Amino acid sequence: MSRTGASGPVPLSDFVTRCSVAVGLALIGAGATAPAAAQDTVVVRGLRFEGNHAIDNYTLSIAIGTTNSSWFARSPLVRWLGLGEKRFFDPVEFRRDVLRLILFYRQSGFMDVTVDTLVRRGAHDVRLTFKIHEGPPTVVTRMDVTGLDSIAVPAKDILVDLPLREGKPFNRFLFQASADSIIGRLRNRGYPGAEVFRNYNVDRDARVAQVSLNVEAGRRAVFGTARVEGATKVDTTFIRQLLSSRKGQRFSQQDLFQSQRKLYQTELFRLATVTIDSSRYQVDSSAVPVEVEVAEGPPHRIRSSVGFATNDCFRTGAGWTSRNLFGTGRLFDLSARVSKVGVGTPFGFGLENSLCKGLADDTIGSSKANYNVTGLIRQPRFFTPQVTGSFSLYAERRSEFAIYRREEVGVSLVLLRETARRIPIALGYRLSFGGTSASAGTFCAFFNACSPDDATRLREKRLLGVLTAGVSWPRQNNPLDASRGHIYSFDVSHSSRFTGSARLQTFTRLSGDAAWYRTLSTSGAVLSWHLRAGTIFAPKVSLDSASGNFIPPEQRFYAGGPNDVRGYDLNELGPVVYVLTRDSLSHQDTLDLQSGKLRPRFSPTGGNTLAVGQVELRVPAPIWGNRLKIAFFVDAGTLYERGKTNLSPVQLRITPGMGLRISTPLGPARLDVGYNGYDQPPGALYLQKSDGTLTLLQTDFVQRRSSRFSYHISFGQPF
DSSP, X not given: OEEEOTXXXXXXXXXXHHHHHHXXXXXXXXXXXXOOTTTXXXXXXXXXXXXXXXXXHHHHHTTSSOOOOOHHHHOTTTGGGOOSOOOBOOHHHHHHHHHHHHHHHHHTTOTTOEEEEEEEEOSSEEEEEEEEEOOOOOEEEEEEEESOTTSSSOHHHHHTTOSSOTTSBOOHHHHHHHHHHHHHHHHTTTOTTOEEEEEEEEETTTTEEEEEEEEEOOOOOEEEEEEEESOSSSOHHHHHHHOSSOTTSBOOHHHHHHHXXXXXHTTOEEEEXXXXXXXXXXXXXXXXXXXXXXXXXXXXXXXXXXXXETTTEEEEEEEEEEEEETTTTEEEEEEEEEEEEBTSBTSBOSGGGTTTGGGTTOTTTSSBOEEEEEEXXXXXXXXXXXXXXXXXXXXXXXXXXXXXXXXXXXXXXEEEEEOTTSOEEEEEEEEEEEEEEEOHHHHHHHHOOOSHHHHHHHTSOEEEEEEEEEEEEEOOSOSSSOOSEEEEEEEEEEESGGGTOOGGXXXXXXEEEEEEEEEOSTTOOEEEEEEEEEEEEOOEEEOSSOEEEOOOGGGSBOBOSTTSOTTSOTTOBSOEEEEEEOSSOOHHHHHHHHHTSSOOXXXXXOBSEEEEEEEEEEEEOSSSTTTEEEEEEEEEEEEEOTTOTTTSOOOOEEEEEEEEEEOOTTSOXXXXXXXXXXXXXXXXXXXXXXXXXXXXXXXXXXXXXXOSEEEEEEESOOO
């Protein structure tokens, strides 16, 4: 017995099969309106599949209408609490599920499949089992693709990795996907009219199938003229310049999509489509006309923000954007923001004694208010449509908690190109003039600049020219709360005399990140893991009484906090120095230091070598599982000063913990609690006198932690 595709005769047995499939699909479609008996009385406590080997449980579970209750509603240990989401049993839908599974298996190549059911029913619950006998599959013994001899591209590029292959079950879904893959590849290589006709012969007795794909590539073409509709204030010539589908260029469907994305990225339009102009297109023509339809958005935007953060206290910002500067399509943005409001001069209102107590001891980063004023011009097309250029002027004061404060004015130029595979590549240059203030102990411990004069010289304002390059590969399904996919990134920064930097501002900085996300079950459990590593190289420089490999504090690596090793507070992991402000050290002070009653101020100094690894499992909570999730994590990391292991030993720190995630429109609100079984890292202890001089008291001072737990409240996932 054989079966032939739509172009040939259909035997009576196949006609009966098709009718049964049609009737089954009609019954399935009618399920949405059919009443369900006992729908709200019997809870599904178990749902299993037995005998399935070719298709996994997850795929089968999403192919049927009956769904299992959550774990808290199924487990006899905790279900008496009444927690978890309950799914109710619908007998009519359950009978249709048998049909759904049979149809699904037959479409997947298993024509002799049988499905039986086992129902264990109690007074108020039911446990369901689908017993599947797959039977032998119908195997593809021959797969022919014809019509590629006349195309101008190698056939192997069109046929590589097709979903359906010889020796595999005759899966109709993969058969259609193979045809779609060929069409897409041809249209991306200059054949806009490409079509694929499918044919197959099935021998039911021998359980073999022979399939063929007949390709009609049509004529190879280039892009023709582009017609723009809907533009009133934006110059149509400028719109055409943004298109990747340029006149005379080889036709590619992907270029049409890329052109549409480019138009949206300009922020000039609230609607933009780039398609083949069907009213002017002739199938046998060598030029494909393009139609661009746009709906312009508002030309200006005003924004403002007010917020509160544990390390910023209150902060506010405002901005104004012109999306079509002088009618040229350039974007001009003017923005300003202020933070440390309430604790930093001139906006210090004494809140470090109340709302912002965590900033009371930060005499470096929180003593003055941070600010930023930036004027930016963005050119959507920088020589080519694939490159966007941005030029900005800025003045700012920024700081890192308890580490440094930097003030500078500067200019920057950034070029951004997105490849055909949507991989953004950035190249930037920043030239600034400014200075950095940091703890005197930091300069003394890692650069031997222990005199006030040497520390003052390191704080002087200098030129800094930094050339940066970065590439990222984002493939996560949700940038705010990813559950599938991955993201990779790599950055390199270089500062030297050739880039315009002063002698004490030279370094090369390398860093990379990689994060993966996997969904483990239909309940929404997500396993994610993250790796981060970096290193910095700096030449040896010297002052009058100090020398070493000096790296500016704002360029060093820091670790610890809500986004890496969460058992530590912000920037607490890695090398530190301890400073005790005294003109002299009494015998009682020595005793208090040993007992822990006297706690010197510690300042993280950062390091030149970093490695961090994190693993996190997020599962739905027993209640409000769609909004609330519980996270279990283990973070590990090391941060040290390469070349000074006597001052900064290599120590791997591992901190477990757990947290809560609450879904909000801004992303998940996050509370994490990390456990830290280690004391604070060892470091040099200095006595700082009122005249600014430093005296080394101890090289490996260790201060016990006041608490074994660290608490972090933030928005967004940690990675």
